[in-house]
Amino acid sequence: MYGNGMAVGVLLGALAMLLAMPVAPAVAGDIHRWVDDDGTVRFSDKPRPESSDRERQVYDRQGFVREVVPAPPTAEEREAAAEERRRAEQAQESGEDPALDQAARKRQLERVxxxxxxxxxxxxxxxxxxxxxxxxxxxxxxxxxxxxxxxxxxxxxxxxxxxxxxxxxxxxxxxxxxxxxxxxxxxxxxxxxxxxxxxxxxxxxxxxxxxxxxxx
Structure with a gap:
């Protein structure tokens, strides 16, 4: 029954410590939240380099989420996206439209x-x-x-x-x-x-x- 209250207390404590830090110009007031390799939630006024391959949440000084930075795509996801773009470009160059092709095939079958x-x-x-x-x-x-x-x-x-x-x-x-x-x-x-x-x-x-x- 105390789990949620303790978690809120930890979050508020971390935010309070960050609020006491010297404020740098521009966007230095943003607070970055991420999860490290051990599963521990971390907070910082700067994005951690090791968190670059994970999703990050950016908070403002009032504790509201200002931005969610998604994790970058994996190598497999980038390869799949590139293949999908290549197929789309080929279909566009050849004038092929799978939906139109299926509709024409359906009409042909219904006629025969x-x-x-x-x-x-x-x-x-x-x-x-x-x-x-x-x-x-x-x-x-x-x-x-x-x-x-x-x-x-x-x-x-x-x-x-x-x-x-x-x-x-x-x-x-x-x-x-x-x-x-x-x-x-x-x-x-x-x-x-x-x-x-x-x-x-x-x-x-x-x-x-x-x-x-x-x-x-």
Missing amino acids: YDSLAEIDSLRERRIAALENNVRMSERQARVLERERDRIERQQARNPDSAALRARYADELEDVQGRLDRERAYQERQQARIDEMNAQFDADAEDYRALVLEEED
């Missing part, structure tokens, strides 16, 4: 999709069409592989005929070219499937964040 279920349904239809293309190409590739094997067997049965060897070589070159094109087509279709899945994933995520959450 009526619901999250529609995103999944459209994904299934488009991916199914691409996968069907891959299956048809794989069947064609198997037909070409059998044709290539047949020509190679005929070539092996007629090793002495120069005319047949030339014909078989042309046929093999044609079949192999068609087979290579089918395989390249399958790779392109699979790449489209992967890209489409990634796009639908992004659409679904943005739809949840920009459309559904705002509706809630």
